[in-house]
Amino acid sequence: MPTRASDLLTLTREGLYCPLGGFHVDPTWPVERALITHGHADHARAGHGHVLATPETLRIMAVRYGEDFCRQRQEARLGAALRVGDVTVRYAPAGHVLGSAQIAIERDGVRVVVSGDYKRAPDPTCLPFEVVPCDVFITEATFGLPVFTHPDTRDEVRKLMASVALFPERAHIVGAYALGKAQRVMALLREEGWDRPIHLHGAMEKLTELYKREGIPLGETPKVVAADRKDLHGAIVLCPPSAMQDLWSRKFPDPVTCFASGWMRVRARARQKGVELPLVISDHSDWPDLCRTIRDTGAGEVWVTHGQEDALVHWCGTQGIKAKPLHLLGYGDDGEAEPTPADAPEPEVAA
């Protein structure tokens, strides 16, 4: 009997599961064998038995959860074919954050690709997305509505720098997801010629150090010392979104609240968060790139894991591509669902 896509991938309580390979992909519960696409906390959880991921993702997990985040870890080299159970798996870059990968699962010429979170826009901090032709493409749809067309990130960073020029006495507090987004913003700032220090909230320090160790130049990134906050006139300060409006941000000189996220494209979202300078910088694909990628893979069938599934499924229908929503729970949306260390108990957490 020929292999069917459902033999390669199905849905369980823990998330996507490969029956022939005996493993889960990005499970939201601890499992015996997990293949992880990237290091964001909603995809990479601690407590699995065996974890297969790119070397960068494994190192990110070790930084976040400690060296003992799983019983046994195995490095997946990009492009290399690996036998897992009765299937062959291959990792390919996803362009989302450092170490992020898509996972192709194959047997008897049938190939399913789990793309994880991905983007096609340029990012100086990770490898670009690679198109992997496949029969079934599993995609996210975080920004799966045609209103989401992400602008050129360079213009967004210039907007931030122009604001610093207009308000040189005010600190600019930029909320950014601690893994990936923050480092991308730093790298973009450097590309645009910002050569002053970029100040960091304590929660970003370790991952930023990791990025630097991985060979990504981010320049001088001192940690904000609590006592010095009041003197940071005209500084650019990066912090996790949860700290933007919390006690921590209070001591800066007349702060301008900025937020780097794809959601900033929609005014109501920005206003709800009390953002004064929205920066539309996303690590996810925008609508045109979701559509383009589906077409590029040549997939005859598309499964949509999370996000705005309806519109993307509808669009696939108009293109003659079979599509279904999986309604996977537990995956976040561009950083907002990241479990936060803050709304910290008082007195404020160390910054």
Added chain:
Amino acid sequence: MNDFAHLLDRLAYEPRRNAKLRMLQDFFARTPDPERGYALGAMTGTLSFREAKPALIRGLVEERIDPVLFRLSHNYVGDLAETTALIWPAPRDLPSPSAGSGLHPAPDEARVPSPARERGHVAPHADRSANLVAPAGGGGDARVGIGHNNPPPHVPTLAEVVETLATIPKRELPQHLAEWLDALDETGRWALLKLVTGNLRVGVSARLAKTAVGALGGHEADAVEEVWHGLTPPFETLFAWVEGRAERPETLNPAPFRPPMLSHPIEEEADLEKLEPEAFSAEWKWDGIRVQLVGGRDRAGAQVAKVYSRTGEDITGAFPDLAEAIGFTGTLDGELLILRERRVQSFNVLQQRLNRKAVTAKLLEEFPAHVRAYDLLTLDGDDLRAEPFATRREKLEALVTRLDHARIDISPLVPFADWEALAAARADPASVGAGEDADAIEGVMLKRLNSPYLPGRPKGPWWKWKREPHIVDAVMMYAQRGHGKRSSFYSDYTFGVWREALEGGDELVPVGKAYHGFTDAELAKLDRYVRNNTTKRFGPVREVAHGLEAGLVLEIAFEGVQRSTRHKSGVAMRFPRVSRIRWDKPPAEADRIDVLERILARGEREIAPGATLTETDA
């Protein structure tokens, strides 16, 4: 107009006045005429042109986007103009601005062997332009064009948009709109759509925009106000004057607005100790809206009559009954009130006359407008503002007597010998001749007899001494973060009072929201209280523990109560603020809704239209 759009965008997110001012100044200083003048017109609501209906815009989008995708998007975003701005497909066949600007390789691309390269991975920016050629985002439009020969669309200036809209016939509107939408960026599209649908809410007052213009040449906003009403967009003579390139523009308006003089509050009786009673004149402070009646003659000698709000807005159209009464040449400062059977009605009644789109005969009859005259700024071509109040008052009394018009009367003086006497009058206006109108009195005004009429709020010559506010003890129920400097503080509090629950027992019902009245130190304490006593979260709002056992009592001061269909309790307070924080008081001892109902009943004793003087005490 992209530049103007980006200014609007930034202003919309900025809560701080001074920061807005800086953005405006920066824009006016670097933007040439007539663009900045039309921008000023857009921000002060002085542009007029053909507006577009939402259906027209929806139609334009649906020619380009799958209607299902558009509907899903509209549902998500919520705002038609914003959805359209975001979803509008980029014109095809055109290289994107970033295309061809070179590769944007990841720094580690060379370091790690990448299978992408073997498979002919295209550089990301080139990808982007390829994407424009092969329409992925258009949602099904099949017109794929290859070839980059077309010139880039012409990005319209705001001036072009405004001038075109003012002149084109209606049938040409869709085509122009589509071309502009093609050429503008997403923020530009948003601003354009808001502008053409008449929904441009800028987040700055006309006053602030004028302040920014004045600041270009070191002029106060009042100096701009003085010349404002003779001018029209694009205000080239105004900019030339503030920048010192031309004389002050001569106002051609025979009945111009003049910025009013405002007062400072007397916070407590101790403030009075420093003032000498014999140097002041007192009158009632009426609870209406401050207006200016201006009469003049145009070049042809015809009478021109204008009614202006306190901020200089021309409201003549809404008050034809008042305009008719302006049979003089001069500028009269007064309070707009509704009088029925010669009795001043409450602010509740006045509100029913305000903000009406159509001024019908029925409205004029049921809500007759009236002005109680406070001051006289000019008369028969003479500027009286430098003269002392006492002199102006004499001329005002003479004018009102001469006019002998039922819609204009004089604000009576309140006699007093010393501060104690005035305090007594303030506490009980009816006892010193206010009679039936006492309920419409907000307090007393003190004017230094020798004070000139100075625009703005000079400290010293004029004081307002409001009546004691109403007080209620309420329980904090919800808290929300503030804006700007307060964005990390829970500073907006929804509070409630007790009432009988349908299912028996007592429940707290929200009656209002207050966000000032406390010091910074108190705010820090309140903020900590909210954080430590949160029971639920709804986005930016926190529910705070409230009930018979747990809860914080806030003493709320307010000016009055109105009926409200928007509030669950059916009542809404005017100007509520926290007057004291009752850390000591158990929540069970907070006030009941009855307290508010009683105040409401008193305020509703006004005369119903057409009714007689028989009073029913509700």
